[in-house]
């Protein structure tokens with residue numbers, strides 16, 4: 505059976521005006537590396553779960569992206585990461601929230617899915633489980649990234665909470681946001697493997713200057729991440745609070761399941777109509793068991809890529 509892999513590296517105010525040729529090349533290379541690592545697994549008959557985890561791990565190791573090594577800083581000047589993975593063949597899921605010093609949060613999420621007997625672990629409990637399973641840890645210095653740190657320094661004494669790739673501010677802000685030009689982003693992957701099984705995963709450092717303990721949509725099954733062989737696999741990126749309230753990923757799946765919509769129609773309704781009405785900005789990647797797929801966003805751009813068994817490959821950043 506044909507197989508397909510899609511990835512994203514965040515959505516937001518991503519336009520040619522904020523990227524020079526060198527940056528474009530770096531992102532292109534970062535996205536291609538991630539596509540290649542997942543594609544190798546699919547090509548060799550591996551599972552969509554493993555392909556999604558591999559593609560996401562590659563982006564977690566790349567400081568261009570707001571996940572793993574490149575995670576943004578919280579109000580306390582620390583990194584707190586969220587991640588989730590879901591297996592569409594049996595609706596198994598694993599998620600972690602507010603973890604620190606985990607080199608690859610998506611690997612820990614998969615471990616939660618496979619070996620914890622639970623779906624969602626947070627904070628110290630997730631850390632203890634990681635230790636017991638021999639998950640690779642990394643010191644604070646590994647996660648230190650000067651541009652992300654400077655991004656935080658600019659707003660740490662304010663109430664701003666900055667979406668990594670938008671230069672956004674939330675309720676409570678009292679003055680214009682300084683330097684609203686940084687655009688990087690959360691990472692995600694969805695895949696259908698040659699056995700017809702779907703999987704989705706998402707990993708993030710969240711939002712710069714986020715409140716200690718804040719959890720976004722990314723690790724919440726049904727909001728930022730969802731997979732079901734009968735409908736689709738979805739990974740979201742954008743303003744997490746709105747994606748949580750709109751239950752975005754599961755809503756797309758429901759429109760396909762209960763209204764029989766195509767993947768593109770379902771994504772368009774949720775991202776370009778319902779989410780917009782709520783005031784939510786961002787996007788998602790989606791694939792179904794037949795390999796139909798969609799990149800859907802209501803922001804200026806989304807770092808994204810696709811590779812499939814028919815030899816099709818694409819990497820893009822900007823709006824259509």
Ligand code: ASP
Nearest residue numbers: 690710720741742743744
């Ligand atoms: N959705 C993520 C969050 O709210 C942020 C992002 O996608 O960049 O934590």
